[in-house]
Amino acid sequence: MRPIHRLTQLSSHLVKAPAAAPIKAAVADSSRPHTTASFPSSSSSSSSSSSSSSSSSTYKVTKRDRAFYPYAIDIQSRWADNDQYGHLNNAHYYSLFDTVINTFLIQETGLDPNSDSQGNAIGVVAESGCQYFSSLSFPDMIEARLAVIKLGRSSVVYQVGIFKKLASSEAQWKTTPGSSPLSVGVFSKAATSVLEPVDEGDIPKVFHVSQLRADVAATGHFCHVFVDNISRRPVPIPGKIRTGFELLQVKP
Numbered sequence: 001m002r003p004i005h006r007l008t009q010l011s012s013h014l015v016k017a018p019a020a021a022p023i024k025a026a027v028a029d030s031s032r033p034h035t036t037a038s039f040p041s042s043s044s045s046s047s048s049s050s051s052s053s054s055s056s057s058t059y060k061v062t063k064r065d066r067a068f069y070p071y072a073i074d075i076q077s078r079w080a081d082n083d084q085y086g087h088l089n090n091a092h093y094y095s096l097f098d099t100v101i102n103t104f105l106i107q108e109t110g111l112d113p114n115s116d117s118q119g120n121a122i123g124v125v126a127e128s129g130c131q132y133f134s135s136l137s138f139p140d141m142i143e144a145r146l147a148v149i150k151l152g153r154s155s156v157v158y159q160v161g162i163f164k165k166l167a168s169s170e171a172q173w174k175t176t177p178g179s180s181p182l183s184v185g186v187f188s189k190a191a192t193s194v195l196e197p198v199d200e201g202d203i204p205k206v207f208h209v210s211q212l213r214a215d216v217a218a219t220g221h222f223c224h225v226f227v228d229n230i231s232r233r234p235v236p237i238p239g240k241i242r243t244g245f246e247l248l249q250v251k252p
Helices: 050-054 092-109 200-206 239-248
Strands: 038-040 058-060 071-076 121-132 141-151 155-164 218-228
Touching (some): 071 092, 092 155, 092 239, 141 239
Antiparallel strands (some): 071 141, 121 218, 141 155, 155 218
């Protein structure tokens, strides 16, 4: 299978990456996205008053939480990533999306960008978008997390979460190494996983509080459409790659 290329003009509704303009302020989160998992908030370990303790507090796992994503890699930020405002420029986040997605495809689904033996199917980008919540800057260690929120016959939509890496003393959750000794990514449970869903009542037991902080720096969606390399007509997602996508499927 040949390398995955960005298609600059796939359709009239192509969403392009924003111009490389600096982020001047974090985007306010006016409405949290809907998900199916809710559970008592672990942030209120003691009641401050009888009135507040009488009402049960709930928390919804969303794309802003680490618990939403079943796959993650660490990426070291670089000195050149900072712009004149002293933080990662907004356009750089799309490079982080490419990095975590293609790391997964190469290391966990067997994609070989330099081989023609994997058929004529190639993945092209049909749409992408990003929403910013807070800034990152060099020398932050970045945690890029990945999920699949829609899987079709010939297309897949990823959800990506970009976080500042937590200190080792805070990152207290169980992870599973990738399929190869050389894999840099790790897998972990996701609150709304399709293959291994977590019962609502068990969520406080499964997820450490550090996975539920809603402390994402940026979230983005990214759509790959698999097409024939010659005709550019949609084709089914290759079987091994589809199997990998199924490991990442969550309920959005």
